[in-house]
Amino acid sequence: MDWLAKQKTQAWAIVVLVIINIATLVTLWMSRPALPPMFINGRPDNNNFLKNELGLNNDQESKFQLLRKSLFDSMNVINKQIWTKKLEVHDQAFNSNPDIQKVNDLLQQIASLQVLSEKLLFNHFVELKNILSHDQLIKFNKIISRSDIISGPHNPGGPPHPNQIPHAGMPPHPGELPLPGL
Numbered sequence: 001m002d003w004l005a006k007q008k009t010q011a012w013a014i015v016v017l018v019i020i021n022i023a024t025l026v027t028l029w030m031s032r033p034a035l036p037p038m039f040i041n042g043r044p045d046n047n048n049f050l051k052n053e054l055g056l057n058n059d060q061e062s063k064f065q066l067l068r069k070s071l072f073d074s075m076n077v078i079n080k081q082i083w084t085k086k087l088e089v090h091d092q093a094f095n096s097n098p099d100i101q102k103v104n105d106l107l108q109q110i111a112s113l114q115v116l117s118e119k120l121l122f123n124h125f126v127e128l129k130n131i132l133s134h135d136q137l138i139k140f141n142k143i144i145s146r147s148d149i150i151s152g153p154h155n156p157g158g159p160p161h162p163n164q165i166p167h168a169g170m171p172p173h174p175g176e177l178p179l180p181g182l
Helices: 003-030 046-054 058-093 100-131 134-146
Strands: none
Touching: 046 058, 046 134, 058 100
């Protein structure tokens, strides 16, 4: 085989390989798996997940939804109050003459709000226990024990709570904002 024929063969081989690569990439891109049906807007749909996992009936599901909404609404109010008080503490830290008594009062208020938050969560689980059957309660307990709801977001080796996963393009939750100079 002469040099020119060898060059043509190599050129055609390169063209064929490039076409195969492009076709493979297009096929992979076009056949991307869709999000599982238990995701809404890229985030887990906990309601459907729990409904399916626990086998909730319609009455249980509606009661469960009301309990969750009540808990989340209350927690949002408390978290906003905590955030406001933390900002006040931060402001005092960078004052030329910080008021230590005010800081101590704010820290006490923050601690009280966090205790209230834990009490609300406890009451939520107690009320939820009244909705679920014994078997559902066992399943629910297994699900909860695998998450960081009880052990907290700093659970080493555990999955992060969905509310604590930063989402691209979304502003951080007030509690996630870094404090300047710290």
